[in-house]
Amino acid sequence: MDISRRKFILSTALLIPMMGMGKAYLGFKENHFRHGLASGDPLQDRVVIWTRISSLNYSGKKVKWQVATDPGFIKIIKSGEQGISALSDYTVKVDVHGLMAGMKYYYRFIYQKSVSPVGRTQTLPKALNGRDFNIAVVSCNNWEDGFFNSFRFLAQKKEVDLVLHLGDYIYEYATGEYGNPGSGRINEPKNELLTLHDYRTRHAQYRTDANLQVLHLNKPFYVVWDDHDLANDAYADGAKNHQPNEGLWQQRKADAIQAYLEWMPIRAKNATDICRKFEIGDDISLYLMDERSLARTKQMDDNEVGFESQDRAIIGNRQYNWLANELKKSKSTWKLIANQVMFSGYAVAKGFKLPKYNDWWLGYPYERNKIIKLLTEENIGNPIFLTGDHHESFVLALHKEEKFMQYTKTYHEKPLAWEFLTPSITSRNGDRKGKEEIVTFENMLADANINPHMVFGDIKSHGYFIASINKHTFKSDYFFVDNILTPDAKEHKAAVFSIDAKTFKLSKQ
Ligand SMILES: [Fe+2]
Structure with a gap:
């Protein structure tokens, strides 16, 4: 596969899930995020974000993470770096603190030159205020x-x-x-x-x-x-x-x-x-x-x-x-x-x-x-x-x-x-x-x-x-x-x- 075509497939593969319902980013060996993203255990001020780095050659030792209030990542409100290791099977977990209650957030990871799809998550509300x-x-x-x-x-x-x-x-x-x-x-x-x-x-x-x-x-x-x-x-x-x-x-x-x-x-x-x-x-x-x-x-x-x-x-x-x-x-x-x-x-x-x-x-x-x-x-x-x-x-x-x-x-x-x-x-x-x-x-x-x-x-x-x-x-x-x-x-x-x-x-x- 020539490089330009490969780049196109990879970028398309990463874009589709950002728009909501993707499956196209599966199956690419070059994609470091082929096990997807996840979030969990939300509280009012924090949530765990997760991914796994899948690589044939783990030359990078760290993965970057970002949390934003918009899916385009114009307003990044939290970010950092996390080490990866065979000891945890190259899974990456960050407990992101300091968030606002009852808010929707977007998150992603960056490893070497690969940017993950965008995950959506939310924190727990302080009060339901009449909503379900x-x-x-x-x-x-x-x-x-x-x-x-x-x-x-x-x-x-x-x-x-x-x-x-x-x-x-x-x-x-x-x-x-x-x-x-x-x-x-x-x-x-x-x-x-x-x-x-x-x-x-x-x-x-x-x-x-x-x-x-x-x-x-x-x-x-x-x-x-x-x-x-x-x-x-x-x-x-x-x-x-x-x-x-x-x-x-x-x-x-x-x-x-x-x-x-x-x-x-x-x-x-x-x-x-x-x-x-x-x-x-x-x-x-x-x-x-x-x-x-x-x-x-x-x-x-x-x-x-x-x-x-x-x-x-x-x-x-x-x-x-x-x-x-x-x-x-x-x-x-x-x-x-x-x-x-x-x-x-x-x-x-x-x-x-x-x-x-x-x-x-x-x-x-x-x-x-x-x-x-x-x-x-x-x-x-x-x-x-x-x-x-x-x-x-x-x-x-x-x-x-x-x-x-x-x-x-x-x-x-x-x-x-x-x-x-x-x-x-x-x-x-x-x-x-x-x-x-x-x-x-x-x-x-x-x-x-x-x-x-x-x-x-x-x-x-x-x-x-x-x-x-x-x-x-x-x-x-x-x-x-x-x-x-x-x-x-x-x-x-x-x-x-x-x-x-x-x-x-x-x-x-
Ligand atoms: Fe069962």
Whole structure:
């Protein structure tokens, strides 16, 4: 390729994402920014900006960064230089301080002679002042299951303020182990992730996805991990998908966490920082939980001895005390708990198979009851669980029930909390069942004699929901894509629910 043509392609490649929705800057070996840009953990006065320098020859030791109030970078208000190193896999992270609350900002990086595309981000507002704050809730994007079309649609939604990713940002499996052969998407590396190099390689692959890139480029993220960011059904001292011949679990877990922290636009420096709180205006407190790496004990079935033991944990005493104190002292209208696994649970009729509840909060009755007791006795106002992991969409009322997994109270009664589960972006759910089987299962779930607390249950769709929140209302709009096996799918709004702040009652629209 002659130099002038190469220059033209590179400059075009860099321009397209600046205008919003680009994919053209992928695939150029000369482009040092081929893993894209990202921002995250916004506060009122700061936000983390991220990129990764990808080079065949790391002759430059530093990367420049700039933050401006305009996309043309006429008014650059913050700038600096950051070292790059193999020790952090050439990822670059800057926690930019001294910003104004509730402002939109533009950022970019410069390495040698390459200028990155322009990222957009924003800081948290001091007060909502009557406007909606819109949080897109996502989880479970498995590469081999299909195209991340939902991320593209989200990137295009101007009203979305930030994206809350509840985990399973990557999956650890070897190629062909867990996915949809029809997708034509093959994992890198091909083996199951076991080492630091493996986890870094998988993160790097995911960050070449055009849909994921364009979403990161346009919206700040809050992220938290779930099991597959480490290994399937992970708990503090092991995982179902970790075998003795795969090395030491603690080393594998440390490697997975190191790669995650390197590749995510997150302020956390180590695993214990993953639990964190964000105050959004004076109406929203958001708590990000760790239900995998810090304290979780091994999964057990309810017929096993010790199932209800106080020694079993999903979040542990330290995290419980933190959450309890925060919930008690919060003056916000809404308390949002960014949660990995389903809290409320549901039941199935005889003859149907209940999914693996022992990995949910139901599998940890001692701590689940502690939370229920806290919500009851402290009369916590307007708590809402935002939940990932499940791959399916549910809206559920949480009540204190008399017996384990027997739901008797209806969602028409004022609950202790509401729970919204977001569907997967691509990971498998009921979509692999036959049509008739899906209808039968969904009808059974919706049976008020079995699940009177369930407002909504969809086991077959992929997408996300957007929580639109103001002082008076919490609204949740579910969006589903019509296909994950083509890159040019469409999406539609599938369901809308709103909760009144005064009565804490839910209505379907
Ligand atoms: Fe998942």
